[in-house]
Every structure is written in structure tokens, then in C-alpha cells.
Amino acid sequence: MFAAMNRFRVYPDREGDFERIWKERQSFLKEVPGFVQFALLRGDDAGDYISHSTWADRDSFLAWTRSEAFVRGHAQGSLQGILASTPQLSLFSAVIEEDASGRRIDPSQPVPGRRMSLPEH
Amino acid sequence: MFAAMNRFRVYPDREGDFERIWKERQSFLKEVPGFVQFALLRGDDAGDYISHSTWADRDSFLAWTRSEAFVRGHAQGSLQGILASTPQLSLFSAVIEEDASGRRIDPSQPVPGRRMSLPEH
Numbered sequence: 629m630f631a632a633m634n635r636f637r638v639y640p641d642r643e644g645d646f647e648r649i650w651k652e653r654q655s656f657l658k659e660v661p662g663f664v665q666f667a668l669l670r671g672d673d674a675g676d677y678i679s680h681s682t683w684a685d686r687d688s689f690l691a692w693t694r695s696e697a698f699v700r701g702h703a704q705g706s707l708q709g710i711l712a713s714t715p716q717l718s719l720f721s722a723v724i725e726e727d728a729s730g731r732r733i734d735p736s737q738p739v740p741g742r743r744m745s746l747p748e749h
Numbered sequence: 750m751f752a753a754m755n756r757f758r759v760y761p762d763r764e765g766d767f768e769r770i771w772k773e774r775q776s777f778l779k780e781v782p783g784f785v786q787f788a789l790l791r792g793d794d795a796g797d798y799i800s801h802s803t804w805a806d807r808d809s810f811l812a813w814t815r816s817e818a819f820v821r822g823h824a825q826g827s828l829q830g831i832l833a834s835t836p837q838l839s840l841f842s843a844v845i846e847e848d849a850s851g852r853r854i855d856p857s858q859p860v861p862g863r864r865m866s867l868p869e870h
Contacts, residue, residue, distance in 0.1 A: 631790055631801070647844050651855060658851035665848050669752055669841035678841060680752070720790035720799060723768050727786050730779035 629664070629722040629735065630683040637712040640674040649705035656697035657681070662688020675712065686721065750785070750843040750856065751807045755800040758833040764796060770826035777818035778802070783809020796833065807842065 638646045650668050657663045662684040669678040683689040692698050725733040759767045771789050778784045783805040790799040804810040813819050846854040 629788055631788075650845055655847055655851075655853065657847060658849055663849050666846070667750055667752075667843045668845040670844050672840045676839075677844075680841075718797075719793045720801075722788045723791050723798075724771055724789040725787070726776055726778060728779055728784050730776075732776065 629725055630686045630689055631720040631722070632681050632683070632689050633718050633720070634679040635716045635718070636677040636679065636707075638675040638677055638710055639712050642710040643670075643675060646677065646707065646710050649707065649710075653701065653704045656701050657692075660688070660692045660695065660697050663692065679715075686719070689719070750846055751804040751810055752841040752843070753802050753804070753810050754839050754841070756837045756839070757798040757800065757828075759796040759798055759831055760833050761795040763831040764791075767798065767828065767831050770828065770831075774822065774825045777822050778813075781809070781813045781816065781818050784813065800836075807840070810840070 636646070647668075647670075655666070657666055664682040664684060666679075666681045669680050671677065681689070683692075722733075722735050725735065757767070768789075768791075776787070778787055785803040785805060787800075787802045790801050792798065802810070804813075843854075843856050846856065
């Protein structure tokens with residue numbers, strides 16, 4: 629799993645406008661190879677948001693940033709006057725992943741049969 | 750979707766130890782109601798990590814922090830001498846969610862049939 633998080637600082641009195649613009653945007657993500665999931669996350673602190681997307685791998689994310697879908701998606705809805713600062717993009721690679729079935733993956737060990745399993749209690 | 754992110758600043762020369770301790774920890778998360786997914790994420794910047802978990806809702810996360818599974822999980826592996834600063838916990842609620850099928854959810858509109866659908870191109 630690869631995760632891209634773009635952190636936004638929104639003027640607290642513009643939160644409603646910020647969320648509305650995102651909701652009105654058309655998304656072209658489902659067309660994009662390697663796209664897994666997107667969420668717009670609202671933090672507990674006023675004006676704190678993250679545009680959070682997960683990808684099969686870093687190359688899928690980088691290819692998206694160079695694609696027509698990226699350009700079309702970002703041409704919609706100006707955030708001028710809504711953002712208190714420049715968005716901060718951070719990129720992350722998973723070291724461990726675990727889902728609700730208890731399946732645990734060490735992405736640095738992609739060889740079949742090398743998945744870690746947890747002891748049963 | 751509810752997300753809890755605990756951000757760690759690790760001394761760059763202790764990254765290997767930090768990752769090893771996480772990999773050796775037993776996880777008790779699969780026993781926890783409302784748990785969806787966990788990932789230990791490594792940032793592009795040296796020493797930047799996030800312990801990233803997602804939950805059905807905030808109440809599931811809060812119940813976990815008060816549970817025996819939480820105490821057992823956190824009693825393993827000391828990070829003393831490895832962390833350059835105190836971990837910073839941030840909590841987030843999803844405003845929009847979208848998966849690779851193009852299904853888009855506005856969690857503030859949980860009424861059946863109110864899911865937003867995207868136009869086909």
C-alpha cells in the first residue's frame with residue numbers, strides 16, 4: 629500500500645465552502661490504474677483536512693499525477709480565499725498492513741508464502 | 750470511516766529498530782469491534798512514520814483505547830531511545846469516501862439511497 633496525504637489548512641469560517649467544493653467535484657479516480665481508495669478527512673482541529681488516497685504502489689500514484697484524469701480533476705472548483713496556507717503533500721509506504729481478518733502483510737516481503745500470520749489466542 | 754493517525758519522529762539511525770519492534774509486536778486488533786484496517790506507514794522524510802488505523806466510527810476507536818486489547822498491544826516493545834519526540838495523535842472523520850469501483854459515499858448522508866453516484870463518461 630502506498631498513501632498520499634495532502635494536508636489543508638482551511639479558514640475555520642470557510643469549512644462549509646471547502647467541503648461543498650469537494651462534494652461537487654467530479655472524480656476521475658476510478659479510471660486510474662492502481663487506485664485503491666480516496667477519502668477527504670476532517671480533523672478534530674478546526675480547519676484541518678487531509679485529502680487521503682491509497683494506491684497499489686508509488687508508481688501508480690506518480691503515473692496519476694502525470695495523467696489527464698489528474699488535470700481534469702484538479703481544474704474544478706477554486707480554493708482561493710479558503711486555504712490559510714499552501715497544502716502540504718506527504719507520501720508514505722506501508723511497512724506493515726493488517727486488516728480485520730487478522731491478515732498481516734509485510735510489504736517488504738512480497739514473496740508468496742512469506743506473509744506473517746499471527747498466533748491464535 | 751474514522752481514522753486515527755499517530756505520527757512518530759524516529760531518530761534516523763534507529764529506523765531499523767523501530768520497524769523491527771513493530772513487526773515483532775503481536776496485534777490484537779482483529780478481536781476489536783469496528784476495526785477496519787491498520788498500517789504502519791513510512792514517510793519519504795527520514796524518521797517520519799505514522800501508525801494509521803481506520804475504524805467503522807469514532808466510538809469503535811474510543812472503545813478500543815479503553816480495552817484490554819489496547820493495553821496488551823501497547824505493553825510490548827519499548828521505544829525508549831528511538832523516538833526523537835512525543836508521538837502526535839490526530840483523529841479524522843471522513844467527509845467523502847470513494848473506492849476503486851467509483852462508489853462515492855458522503856458519510857454525513859447515511860440514509861439508504863442517498864449515496865452520490867458519478868456520471869459515466
